[in-house]
Amino acid sequence: MSASPALTWSSTFNLSASSPPPSLTGDKLILPQLALEKLLEAAAQSAANLQQSPTYDPASWDYVPPYEQLARRNDAPQQLPHPLIFRVTNLVNGRTAYAGIREFSAEDNEVVLSKFLREGLAIPSPELQTQEHPTELGGSIKVEAISIPKGTFVKLRPLDAGYEEDWKSILENHLQKNFTTLTVNNILAVPRLSKQSGQNDFKFLIDEVKPEQSEAVCIVDTDLEVDIEPLNEDQARESLRQRELRKKAESSAGGPINIDGPKEGTIAGDNYVRFNLKVWNRTQPILINVPEDNVDIMVTTDSIQGWPKMEEWTWSRFDGSRSIVISPDDPHIQNAKEIRISLRVYEQSVIDPNSKKPMPSDSTGFFLLIAQSAQEDDEEDTSMADDNPDNEICSNCKRSIPKRSMFLHQNFCLRNNVLCPHGCGQVFKKGTEVDHWHCSECKAFGTNTPLRNTYNKHMDIAHTARRCNACDYSAGSLAELATHRTTTCPEKLILCRFCHLTVPQEEDIDFTSTITGLAPHEKNCGGRTTNCHICDRIVQLKNMETHLKHHELERKSKPLPRVCRNVNCSRIVTFTGPTDNQLGLCTVCFGPLNISEHDPTNTKLSRRAELRYLTQLLRGCGKSWCTNEMCKTGRANRTPPLPAFSSKEATAAVKPLVTVEGLLSGYTSHSLHFCVDSDTQKRKHVAEMLSYADDSQSKGGWAVEWCTKAVEMVSIEATDEADLANKAKDWLEKFGVKRDE
The missing domain is CATH 2.40.40.50 (Ubiquitin fusion degradation protein UFD1, N-terminal domain)
Structure with a gap:
């Protein structure tokens, strides 16, 4: 070069x-x-x-x-x-x-x-x-x-306290996107992943680079080893103090939760209380409820990095009405491994009784309950009438009242009760109807209380424009912003399936994410190539899943291997053509019977098979490992031993087996019983053991034909029978077809 x-x-x-x-x-x-x-x-x-x-x-x-x-x-x-x-x-x-x-x-x-x-x-x-x-x-x-040398090593010294995050993965992504060189004694300011208020970029001093004689090194197209020095004593002490303060300020309770396992606790200030659900029945809906109407619920799955919060959630409840119901058919929960729940008190929902202004809540109790049941229609029957002919409907409160009491009831009801004129059906005591409100922009309604202005909260949540703090997107409501933050936002954090780093998904410019299911970062990151472990072809990482599916379809479509017709043999008949034998035997077993001269009627082939049978039955093969029932030696080696054949008995037993029609009919006729060597017999036993090891009732595992092929494929590499069985099972996992597939 x-x-x-x-x-x-x-x-x-x-x-x-x-x-x-x-x-x-x-x-x-x-x-x-x-x-x-x-x-x-x-x-x-x-x-x-x-x-x-x-x-x-x-x-x-x-x-x-x-x-x-x-x-x-x-x-x-x-x-x-x-x-x-x-x-x-x-x-x-x-x-x-x-x-x-x-x-x-x-x-x-x-x-x-x-x-x-x-x-x-x-x-x-x-x-x-x-x-x-x-x-x-x-x-x-x-x-x-x-021109400067390629860098092989860099040592960084943290300059700030609060060294909490996985900085090696963050640095790798930051340097790859923004830097070409690194210079000794320069200061790197790396953005934190957690965009919390009061947290600036984390700073590192470039303390050392290699090659050592260089003042600066190039970090493009090179394997760079990054070493971060530990914090000094003051930085470690300050980091511990910050961590303790964060723990103290966060929720008083949280952690794992089970179905029908209620959790009680308190929420301090405007903090979150977080729970995670890992086990549930995936065929039934999930109901999440907190009876306290001033406690908001935000729910996501593990497909979203981090915990749900005000601007990032998949399901939510802010109005204190019904439970959150997650259907088992919801696509967000199909492949979820965990459901994450955050509880929070809306910071402007508590009103100071004296000043009538919003104030933070010091401590709010809650009772969280998660349940599962068959889907039910929880709509209440709005009809106040019943089948009782003695009842009638009050014209003021629309309740079903007995006819004999209607006069007294209406006298009281008309003096004290007011029906909502907007048609929501609620009845109020006179003088309190002014606290009842209906939204002019949607169908929502509610009632203000002395401590909480629910109307202001609804307008802030549902009808106040918000801007994404990570990009230029402007949403008309909190729900629109949450949908944006959990779907299309370029700064949405994902766990890349290829580089396994937590990175922003980036902007989907060409709209391929919906088709491929890959985030823009994953589409670019998956452009790297690797070798397929099955066929050793070079495949892009993002295409590897589809490539392996082709292997899987090809594997399942393979026909059942043809085993040698000789019941004592453990070889596969790989080819049966016009020049090959027609007996269904492997080449080794067919070798002694091969007829090189012209034999159109196969008479000589039949005589050779008859001679081999008679030799086995009358003289035996003399091999100590033989257990062939059509061999004198094999019959004697069986437990208990089988009696030997006389010449007349042997001739009578062999004649039906060596007819031309019976020999040439292959698999559709009777089996053949020829003696084999010790290695072939051992492989036969291993194949049978593998076939019946997983499921003796033939509902799982592999058929003996596949096990026979597996043993034949790995027999050269195996050192003993145990190694042969292990290697054959590995081969079957990759290439074999199970009985129930």
Whole structure:
């Protein structure tokens, strides 16, 4: 392989006065279009210089004439090295940094630097730039193309307390997306996965890189080992203090819960109480209820990373009315391994009796009950009439009242009760109807209490626009926002099935997620290839499941193997063609009977089979392991021994077995009994053992034909009978077809 050309290029630019765009992250910079043209010219010249040969004697075999050298120089490919790395120098203070390229779209003679590069070059942010301090702008920036070694190791030192998360996986994803190089003594600011208030980016100091003689290393297309130093004593103490404070501030109760296993507890302030349900009957609906109407319920499954919260849930109840009912046919629960429940007191639902303003609740008790039952229609019968002819309906409260009491009832009812004029059917005591409300934008209704303004809560939950804090999506209600956060939000966290990291799913630009079932990140991550463990073909990770299904269909469609017609043999008849035998025997068993000369009536074949039978019955094979019932030696080795045949008895027993019609009918006729070697007989016993080991009633396991083939396939690699049985079972798991498949 030829050496890569060394790219020689440098230029000086003015620093762009505008703020870097949000897409310019990590150690990336943006150069003008003219810089790309100059870089391509430099790359072409470097490639031509590499290909140019020294001038030799024209008689030499490796002589290249001048016109050929010129043609090679002109045809030199304009290809930039990958990755393209630059050393960036602030000519005002002499500070240097290493960078990768984002794009070539800057204004002429200007360079745009990321926030990370600005900090490394000691350049203030554009908001701090002033006309009084023009030198602080780092106005002249020198950019030169260089080559640095591939990194193999980096050691990071945490600079903050609160080292709680799996930073190795977070770092791998952050560095892969945002960085081309790592420089010693630079500071990495890595975003936390948990976007909690008051938590800034976590900072690491790049303490050491390898190769050790390098000031900076390239981290693209290399296996980089990341080592994070442990926290010092003060950081560890502060991390422990923060952890204890979080535990104290969180829910007073939570954890696993069972069906029909109620949980009582309290919710402090605006915290969450979290429960998880792992075992339930998947054929019946799940009912989740908290009788306290001021306690909100949010439910998700383990398909959503983390616990449900106000803006992330699949099922919820905020109005304090009925239970949450999860149907067994709901697609969200089909493949769920766990149901996660969060309880919370709505922060604006409690009213101060004195000031009449919302206030936080110090402690709220709750009683959580999860039950399962057959689906029932829980709609109440709104008809107040019954079949009793002595009753009639009150015109005011619409209740069924006995006719004899109607006069007294209406006198009292009309003076004291008011029926809701909006048609919800509720009856109120006069003077309290002002607290009853109906929403003008939907069909919801409710009643305010002295401590809780349920109308304000409904309007805030159902009819207040909200913006996703992870992207630019704007929702018309909390339910729309929750649907967005748990489905299409680019920052929704997923556990990638290919890299097994918790990462954002990213934006679905081409709408393929609905078709493939893969998140955008998984679609890109699954583009990597690996070898199929069955056929050893190179397959993309995202196509491996479909590829293995083809193997599974191919396996199940395989016909039952044909075992040698000789009952003592354990070989498979792999081919039966016009030149092969027609007896259903394997090549080893058929070898002694083979007729090389012309025998159109198969008379000679029948005589050879008869001679072999008579030899076995009258003389025996003399093998100590033989148990063949059609052999003198085998009959004697049986327990108890079988009597030997006389010549007359042997001839009478053999004659029906060696007729031409009986021999040529193959599997449709009687079996053949020829003696075999000891290894073949051992394999026969192993195959029979495997066939009846799993299910003696033939409802599971593998048929003896498949077991025979498995033993034959692995017999060369096995060292003993136990090893043969284990290897044959492994082969059957991959390639065999069970009886019930």
